[in-house]
Amino acid sequence: xxxxxxxxxxxxxxxxxxxxxxxxxxxxxxxxxxxxxxxxxxxxxxxxxxxxxxxxxxxxxxxxxxxxxxxxxxxxxxxxxxxxxxxxxxxxxxxxxxxxxxxxxxxxxxxxxxxxxxxxxx
Amino acid sequence: xxxxxxxxxxxxxxxxxxxxxxxxxxxxxxxxxxxxxxxxxxxxxxxxxxxxxxxxxxxxxxxxxxxxxxxxxxxxxxxxxxxxxxxxxxxxxxxxxxxxxxxxxxxxxxxxxxxxxxxxxxxxxxxxxxxxxxxxxxxxxxxxxxxxxxxxxxxxxxxxxxxxxxxxxxxxxxxxxxxxxxxxxxxxxxxxxxxxxxxxxxxxxxxxxxxxxxxxxxxxxxxxxxxxxxxxxxxxxxxxxxxxxxxxxxxxxxxxxxxxxxxxxxxxxxxxxxxxxxxxxxxxxxxxxxxxxxxxxxxxxxxxxxxxxxxxxxxxxxxxxxxxxxxxxxxxxxxxxxxxxxxxxxxxxxxxxxxxxxxxxxxxxxxxxxxxxxxxxxxxxxxxxxxxxxxxxxxxxxxxxxxxxxxxxxxxxxxxxxxxxxxxxxxxx
Numbered sequence: 001x002x003x004x005x006x007x008x009x010x011x012x013x014x015x016x017x018x019x020x021x022x023x024x025x026x027x028x029x030x031x032x033x034x035x036x037x038x039x040x041x042x043x044x045x046x047x048x049x050x051x052x053x054x055x056x057x058x059x060x061x062x063x064x065x066x067x068x069x070x071x072x073x074x075x076x077x078x079x080x081x082x083x084x085x086x087x088x089x090x091x092x093x094x095x096x097x098x099x100x101x102x103x104x105x106x107x108x109x110x111x112x113x114x115x116x117x118x119x120x121x122x
Numbered sequence: 123x124x125x126x127x128x129x130x131x132x133x134x135x136x137x138x139x140x141x142x143x144x145x146x147x148x149x150x151x152x153x154x155x156x157x158x159x160x161x162x163x164x165x166x167x168x169x170x171x172x173x174x175x176x177x178x179x180x181x182x183x184x185x186x187x188x189x190x191x192x193x194x195x196x197x198x199x200x201x202x203x204x205x206x207x208x209x210x211x212x213x214x215x216x217x218x219x220x221x222x223x224x225x226x227x228x229x230x231x232x233x234x235x236x237x238x239x240x241x242x243x244x245x246x247x248x249x250x251x252x253x254x255x256x257x258x259x260x261x262x263x264x265x266x267x268x269x270x271x272x273x274x275x276x277x278x279x280x281x282x283x284x285x286x287x288x289x290x291x292x293x294x295x296x297x298x299x300x301x302x303x304x305x306x307x308x309x310x311x312x313x314x315x316x317x318x319x320x321x322x323x324x325x326x327x328x329x330x331x332x333x334x335x336x337x338x339x340x341x342x343x344x345x346x347x348x349x350x351x352x353x354x355x356x357x358x359x360x361x362x363x364x365x366x367x368x369x370x371x372x373x374x375x376x377x378x379x380x381x382x383x384x385x386x387x388x389x390x391x392x393x394x395x396x397x398x399x400x401x402x403x404x405x406x407x408x409x410x411x412x413x414x415x416x417x418x419x420x421x422x423x424x425x426x427x428x429x430x431x432x433x434x435x436x437x438x439x440x441x442x443x444x445x446x447x448x449x450x451x452x453x454x455x456x457x458x459x460x461x462x463x464x465x466x467x468x469x470x471x472x473x474x475x476x477x478x479x480x481x482x483x484x485x486x487x488x489x490x491x492x493x494x495x496x497x498x499x500x501x502x503x504x505x506x507x508x509x510x511x512x513x514x515x516x517x518x519x520x521x522x523x524x525x526x527x528x529x530x531x532x533x534x535x536x537x538x539x540x541x542x543x544x545x546x547x548x549x550x551x
Contacts, residue, residue, distance in 0.1 A: 055262065106269035108272070
């Protein structure tokens with residue numbers, strides 16, 4: 001079965017690169033460029049994995065994760081958080097919010113793909 | 123014994139400085155030379171009456187012999203010891219230590235001063251690295267561009283069967299990201315280059331520029347006092363500020379300070395005056411009096427002003443009381459209690475958290491106004507005056523221990539802490 005990944009990333013070139021990689025991996029990728037309405041999109045699209053940036057326009061990535069976790073239908077969706085802020089306290093905040101996996105930018109494509117495979121159970 | 127030990131050493135030093143023989147001084151005060159010798163070598167306690175006689179013969183005050191310049195040094199040793207509660211230093215033997223091992227005591231004092239200086243440097247640097255929006259933006263831009271370049275380049279290098287249209291798109295993205303990277307790196311270098319130049323304006327927020335200018339003027343603008351040349355006389359200085367935003371802010375503050383000067387004459391500002399009573403007497407807002415007290419010539423008091431969001435819009439530091447450069451301040455400041463209770467003065471004695479924390483008396487007041495009239499927005503401005511209190515550096519007496527911001531606060535048991543402090547466990551105590 002094709003895995004569905006919802007990618008929420010405001011940097012268009014990063015989003016394009018990830019979309020390309022995941023598409024070639026066989027994933028169906030839908031994208032959002034800000035955090036507004038992201039939690040609602042997770043509820044309606046029911047992706048197998050959410051990849052999102054920490055710093056998003058309109059709404060923090062942490063707020064999006066908390067909203068995903070708070071809803072009974074989406075609470076167990078795996079969430080991978082990307083961020084250019086790799087400090088310990090950002091990682092702690094991400095874990096507290098319920099992030100499944102925290103990945104610091106810049107990341108390698110191989111690392112990204114391995115993590116996605118692990119999280120969607122491929 | 124400890125006090126006597128120091129006194130004996132001082133007696134001997136003073137006698138030798140005057141070129142007097144021990145036997146002559148002993149005879150002059152009615153004791154034997156061997157007995158004076160024992161006193162001078164800290165082996166006998168000197169009685170108050172004999173000390174008075176020796177002081178008279180040696181031409182110094184009794185207090186100088188009894189306390190000496192070491193009084194402040196011993197206080198410094200005690201402060202250093204109490205800053206590390208688990209150190210096991212024998213506080214009751216500080217005088218003896220200083221008297222018997224003056225070199226080691228000087229070293230301990232020097233190390234304590236060095237630690238305090240380094241902590242201040244760490245605080246400033248951490249504040250800059252953690253909260254400086256210019257640095258944060260530059261770093262984020264660089265890291266985002268690097269992430270994009272890395273992923274895109276990797277795709278181009280590793281995907282042998284990539285379609286021509288995708289290849290063209292990624293090459294275009296790569297070009298765009300390389301330009302972003304160059305600009306981001308340039309901004310970062312400019313910021314870091316400017317960080318060690320006091321006069322550099324690179325990466326300095328407009329508010330900091332204005333505060334630096336006011337600090338350079340001693341936080342008082344005599345031109346604005348009644349009878350002075352007025353704001354026009356400051357225009358040349360304002361024009362010298364680096365950014366247009368800073369020039370605008372400076373003009374706003376000049377207008378506020380000019381209005382304050384017209385309402386509260388300097389002559390009315392007596393040290394230690396009750397600002398609430400003074401405001402009532404002069405028929406002005408308490409905030410006006412607080413500003414005037416802090417911004418009068420030579421005032422030692424610090425001043426913090428915040429808007430309804432709690433953001434600090436003016437920070438005049440007081441010696442020993444730190445203000446955060448960016449980000450949120452200590453939630454225990456009376457400033458914030460006042461912000462929630464417009465029209466009600468809030469006062470509290472404070473102790474600055476950390477080594478040798480000094481005591482201050484804070485008075486805060488919040489004024490609200492409604493520039494859009496009934497039904498319009500309410501604007502609040504809270505002002506806090508922080509005046510140093512004389513006598514003693516230790517917490518106690520109901521004083522609240524406060525910091526500048528959580529990240530660099532040494533208070534270990536704070537119920538209001540938002541995030542861990544970078545200060546060591548030992549320092550936090």
